[in-house]
Amino acid sequence: MTARADAWRGARRAGALVAGDLAWGLAFGALARASGLTAAESAAMSGVVFAGTAQVAALGLWPHGGAPFPTAAIVLTTLVVNLRLVLLGASLAPSLARTPARRAYAAMWFLSDETWALAAAERARGNEAGAAFVAGSGGALWLAWVGGSVAGYAIGAAVGHPERWGLDFAATAAMLVLLVTLRRGRGDAIPWLAAGAASVAAAWLLPGSWYILIGAAVGSAAGALTAAPDASPESAHAG
Amino acid sequence: MRGDVLLVVLGMAAVTLLTRVAGLWTGRGPLHGVLTGGLGARLLAALPGAVLVSIIAPAVVRGGAADAVAALASAGTFARTRNALASVVVGVGVAAVLRRASGA
Numbered sequence: 532m533t534a535r536a537d538a539w540r541g542a543r544r545a546g547a548l549v550a551g552d553l554a555w556g557l558a559f560g561a562l563a564r565a566s567g568l569t570a571a572e573s574a575a576m577s578g579v580v581f582a583g584t585a586q587v588a589a590l591g592l593w594p595h596g597g598a599p600f601p602t603a604a605i606v607l608t609t610l611v612v613n614l615r616l617v618l619l620g621a622s623l624a625p626s627l628a629r630t631p632a633r634r635a636y637a638a639m640w641f642l643s644d645e646t647w648a649l650a651a652a653e654r655a656r657g658n659e660a661g662a663a664f665v666a667g668s669g670g671a672l673w674l675a676w677v678g679g680s681v682a683g684y685a686i687g688a689a690v691g692h693p694e695r696w697g698l699d700f701a702a703t704a705a706m707l708v709l710l711v712t713l714r715r716g717r718g719d720a721i722p723w724l725a726a727g728a729a730s731v732a733a734a735w736l737l738p739g740s741w742y743i744l745i746g747a748a749v750g751s752a753a754g755a756l757t758a759a760p761d762a763s764p765e766s767a768h769a770g
Numbered sequence: 771m772r773g774d775v776l777l778v779v780l781g782m783a784a785v786t787l788l789t790r791v792a793g794l795w796t797g798r799g800p801l802h803g804v805l806t807g808g809l810g811a812r813l814l815a816a817l818p819g820a821v822l823v824s825i826i827a828p829a830v831v832r833g834g835a836a837d838a839v840a841a842l843a844s845a846g847t848f849a850r851t852r853n854a855l856a857s858v859v860v861g862v863g864v865a866a867v868l869r870r871a872s873g874a
Contacts, residue, residue, distance in 0.1 A: 547854025554862060572775045579783040589782060600774040606781035613789040615821065620793020622814045625806050627794065635794060642790045644825065651818040697866030700837065703829050704844040704861030708854045710822045711845055722816045723823045730824035731831050746824025747817060754816020755809055 534663040541646075541660075541667030544653060548645045548668075549675040551705030555583055556679020557690065558698040559590075563680070564687035566593045577680035581673055582643065583702065584740065585612040612740040618747060619647040623665070626654065630662045638662035641669020648709040655713060721757045726750025836868035 556577065563573035568590075580586055589605045620642055627635040638661075646669040650660035683690065693699055713719075730746025737745075797805055804810040830837045844861030848854060 547858055550855050551858050554858070568775070569771065571771050572779070575771065575776075576779045576782070579779060580786050582782075582786050585782065585786065589778070600778065602774065602778050602781065605778050606785055609782040610785040610789065613786050616786070616789040617793040617796075618817065619821070620790060620795075621797040621801060621805065622793070622817050624794050624797020624802065625811075625814070628798065628802070628806075632798070635798070636791055639790045639794050640787070642793075644821070648818060648822060695866065695869060697840070697862040697864075697869065700833070700840055700865035701858055701862050703826055703833075703837070703841065704858040705854075706822050706826050707841060707845045707861070708848050708857055710819060710826065711848050713819050713822070719819055723819055726820040726823040727827040730828050734828035734832070742828050743821065743824045746827070747821040750820025750823060751813045751817045754820065755812035758812050758816065 537659070537661060537663035538667030538670070540658075541649065541653075541664040541669075542671040544649055544664075545645070545668040545671040547708055548649065548705045549671050551701040552583075552645065552672050552675040553679040554698045554701030555705075556676045557683035557686075558693035558701075559583060559586055560680040560683020560685070561687040561690040561693045561698075562587065562590050562683075564684050566590045567595070568593070570681070570684050573684050574677065574681050577677045580609070581641075581676060582609070582613055582616075583676065585609040588612050588740065608739065615644075615743050615747065616642055618744070619644070623647065623650065626650070626660065627662060634662045638665040638669070641666055641673065643669065643672065645672055645705065645709075648706070648713070652709060652712040655715070718758065719754075722750045722754030725753035833865070834872075836865055836872055839868055840865035 559577065560573055563576070568576070576586055576589075585608070588608050592601055592605050592608060594600055620639055623642075627638075642665070646665050649668045650665055653660035653664060683693070690696065690698075726746045726749060729749035730742045733742035733745040801810075805814055826841070830841050840861045843864045844857045847860045848857035851857070
C-alpha cells in the first residue's frame with residue numbers, strides 16, 4: 532500500500548523529466564531512422580537499453596551501407612558511457628540498506644541520471660525515496676523514452692535534424708531543473724565550479740564520455756573537502 | 771530484426787544492466803561502511819550536483835552561444851516559476867529559435 536503510494540509519488544515527481552525524455556526520445560527515434568535502423572530495432576533498443584546518451588553514442592558508430600558491424604566497439608562504448616551509473620547506484624545504497632535485496636535490485640533496472648536525481652531531490656525535500664519511488668519515477672520515464680522513440684521514428688522524415696528543433700536540448704533543460712532543485716546555497720559554488728571546469732576540460736581533451744566521470748569525481752572531492760565538518764555525516768546522509 | 775543488430779542491442783542491454791546493479795552491490799556490501807560515514811558520506815552528499823554539472827556544462831559549451839542563452843532562459847524560468855515543464859519548453863524553444871537564427 533505505501534509502496535504503491537511511493538511509486539505514484541515518484542511518477543508524479545517525474546512530470547517535467549517525462550516531458551524532457553519524451554522530447555529526447557523523439558530526437559533519438561528520428562536519429563535512429565536516419566542511421567538506418569528499422570522501426571522494430573529502434574524501439575527494441577530503447578526498451579531494453581533505456582539509456583539515451585549511450586544509445587545516441589551507439590548510433591554514432593552505426594555502420595553505413597554494407598560495412599561490417601562494429602559490435603565490440605558499440606558495446607564497449609555503451610559500457611564506458613554508462614559507467615557513471617555505478618557511481619549513482621552506489622550513492623543510492625545507503626537509502627536502500629533496509630530494503631530487501633530483490634526489491635532493491637529490481638528498482639535498479641530503472642536507474643538513470645533522471646531517476647537518481649529525482650530521488651536525490653526528493654530526499655533534499657526531507658521525504659523518503661526508496662525502491663518504490665525509484666521504480667515509479669523510472670517506469671514513467673521508461674514509458675516516455677520508449678513512446679518518444681517510437682513517435683520520433685514515425686515522424687523522423689518530417690523532423691529531419693532534431694537539433695534544428697532544439698529537441699536534444701530537452702535533456703539539458705531537464706537536468707538544469709534538477710540542479711536548481713538540488714541547490715543548497717553558497718556551499719555549492721566551489722564543487723559545482725570544480726565539476727564544470729573539470730568536465731569541460733576533460734570533454735575537450737579526451738575522447739568519449741569520460742568527462743562525466745572525471746567532472747563528477749573532481750566536483751564531489753571539492754565538495755567533500757570544503758564541506759563544514761559538522762555537516763557530516765547526518766546532514767550529508769539525509770541529503 | 772537483423773541478427774547482428776539483435777546481438778548489439780542485447781550486448782548494450784547486458785553491459786548497461788551490469789552498470790545499473792554494480793553500484794548497489796558494492797554499496798550494500800564491500801563499501802557499506804565507507805559510504806555511510808565521514809569522508810565517504812561527504813563525497814556522496816556532493817555527488818548529485820557534481821554529476822549534473824558535469825553532464826550539463828560540456829553540453830552547453832559544445833552547443834555554443836545559442837545553448838548558453840537557452841540554458842540561462844531555462845534555469846531562470848524554473849527559478850522564478852518553479853514550473854519544471856515550462857522551463858523545459860522555454861529551453862527547447864529558445865534553443866530552436868537561436869540555432870536557426872545563427873544558421874546552425
